[in-house]
Amino acid sequence: MILVTGAAGKTGQAIIRGLHATGARVRALIRRPEQEGIVLAAGAHEALAGDMTLESTFDRALSGIRTIYHICPNMCAYEVEMGKLAIQWAKRHTVEHFVFHSVLHPQVRAMPHHWDKLLVEDMLFEAGLPYTILQPVAYMQNIMGSWNGIINEGKYHVPYPIDTRLGMVDLLDVAQAAAVVMTTPGHHGATYELCGNEILTPKQMASIMSDILEQEVAAVEERIVNWQQNARHTGMDEEVIKKLTAMFQYYATYGFWGNSNALRHLIGRDPATFADCVLRTKRVSA
Ligand SMILES: NC(=O)c1ccc[n+]([C@@H]2O[C@H](COP(=O)([O-])OP(=O)(O)OC[C@H]3O[C@@H](n4cnc5c(N)ncnc54)[C@H](OP(=O)(O)O)[C@@H]3O)[C@@H](O)[C@H]2O)c1
Secondary structure, three states, X not given: OEEEOOOOOHHHHHXXXXXXXXXXXXXXXXOOHHHHHXXXXXXXXXXXXOOOOOHHHHHHHOOOOOEEEEOOOOOOOOHHHHHHHHHHHHHHOOOOEEEEEOOOOOOOOOOHXXXXXXXXXXXXXXXXXXXXXXXXXXXXXXXXXXXXXXXXXXXXEEOOOOOOOEEOEOHHHHHHHHHHHHHOOOXXXXXXXXXXXXXXXXXXXXXXXXXXXXXXXXXXXXXXXXXXXXXXXXXXXXXXXXXXXXXXXXXXXXOEOOOOHHHHHHHOOOOOOHHHHHHHHHHHHO
């Protein structure tokens, strides 16, 4: 049985689907009992509700588990604490494989949510558990957050320059790679960067979307103060706004991209292109 934490989120559901396709049995750790339907629909065999800041949650969730796929909630203030508990209790339950869903370039200190993941990776090395670390770049599926503006206004707003160079990965490819790592031998001690083939600017992404959606889509740089104001109106936590601002400023200065070799090796084919993902999104939302 494989435990997937953070299971009802965007990543968790994709990972469960990827595992389900291989026939693996999954226990899903969710936060709220009402999320059970989401993870069962994705293919989990059972669900367990609990708060990942509590020791008792991991004690219950890890009983009878051979492999854990640990996903921390996005931009979480307790990433290091949750990682520490997951590792400690995995050791106590003599889990055979700890797979950590990290991020590309966790060593970038300027992005605090990356740095937190580096600290978890560090604890994992020291724990002496058989581990694998997956480091995905930003998901292509993040465009879903801007989908209404793209379709209704023909505008793709980004809070950094529209010529910023970005790598992206299809979350479905990440899920397939994760399933390979958990269901086939030979991945203990490995750290895999998971990136798609392309490095695109928002301007190029808008052009690809224009072609596929058969409507004009323009990339528009939104001033960071405007983005922050809008985020506050939606009730976003100030700490999360700070972390996302740091990330956008890093992107604006350096871009953010990596290499697709490891992903291609794991999934045995070329990773999906941005166009593939937009086409799929178009079909699903039609
Ligand atoms: N988005 C990207 O491009 C990208 C790229 C690389 C890596 N990542 C990493 O992927 C990870 C997952 O991101 P995501 O967007 O899929 O996460 P998410 O949507 O935030 O999902 C996390 C899940 O964890 C649950 N949760 C929150 N607090 C919890 C707690 N205290 N105890 C137990 N469960 C709790 C949430 O439940 P509620 O619904 O109740 O809040 C949610 O179902 C993050 O660590 C992120 O850094 C993301």
